[in-house]
Every structure is written in C-alpha cells, then in structure tokens.
Amino acid sequence: MISFGSQARVFVATEPVDFRRGVHGLVALVAEGLKGDPFSGDVFVFRSKRADRLKFLIFDGTGMILATKWLEEGRFTWPPIRAGTMRLTPTQFAMLFEGASEWRRIEQRVVKRPAVVA
Numbered sequence: 747m748i749s750f751g752s753q754a755r756v757f758v759a760t761e762p763v764d765f766r767r768g769v770h771g772l773v774a775l776v777a778e779g780l781k782g783d784p785f786s787g788d789v790f791v792f793r794s795k796r797a798d799r800l801k802f803l804i805f806d807g808t809g810m811i812l813a814t815k816w817l818e819e820g821r822f823t824w825p826p827i828r829a830g831t832m833r834l835t836p837t838q839f840a841m842l843f844e845g846a847s848e849w850r851r852i853e854q855r856v857v858k859r860p861a862v863v864a
Contacts, residue, residue, distance in 0.1 A: 755788045756834040758842075760825050762795040769812040772803050780831055784810070789839065797821040800843070817845055 759780060767775070772792060776784040784790065790803045799816040822845060825832055834842065 754836050755786075756791065756836060756839040757782060757788060757831040758791045758825065758834055759793070759831055760828050762797075762827065763792045763801075765794045765799060765801065765814075769803065769810055772801065772812065773810065776803065782831070791834075791839065791842070793822065793824050797824055815843065820845065 757780070759775070763772070763775065772790070773784045775792075776782045776790050780790070782788065782790065784803065785805045787805055787807070792801045792803070794800070794816075798821045799814065800822060801812060801814045804811050822842060
C-alpha cells in the first residue's frame, strides 16, 4: 500500500485522461488544465476512460514520481465525470488505490483547535 502523510493533499481529476500521456504531459495538465502546482508535493490522481486504471503524480522534493495501477478484474469507483478536480483525504486515496468502493463514505472529521489559555 502507498500512503502519504496526514498533511498531504490529494486531488482527483474527475475527467478521464488519455493514458498515453507521460509524466511531462500530466505535469502540463496539472499546471494548465487543473490550475495546480505539480511541484507542491500534492498528489494528483488521474483516471482512464475504462475506469480500471489510475495514474498518480507527486513531486517528492527530489523528483517527479508517476505511478500507474490497473485492476486485473473490476473497476475503480470514481466520482461522476465533470470538469475540474475533487479533493480526497489520504485515507480516501488509500481506499481508492486498493480498489475499495467505500472510499466515498469516509468523511474527514473536523477537529477544533484548542484555545490558548493565558
């Protein structure tokens, strides 16, 4: 399993992309099409038209990483196709990456920061 720190932001491009695109094409798509910063350390996830494959892109501080995963059977559960991106928690991304269909049911719990007492 691939995991990221709890501070990692994960963005899913909701429209399918041409899976012949390599690292440079996806970096350009993030910068121009999604208006994101591909060198920020954020994780950018892309889907195929057949919904059985995903690619993700992340800059780790020393270089760009492009990984691909495809399912031998079945499909990934994706959000509806529309323009733009949606944000996932690292836990939701881990579940999506594992092929679990329940990732959309996981909601991030918002915790109030404690107040400083003087």
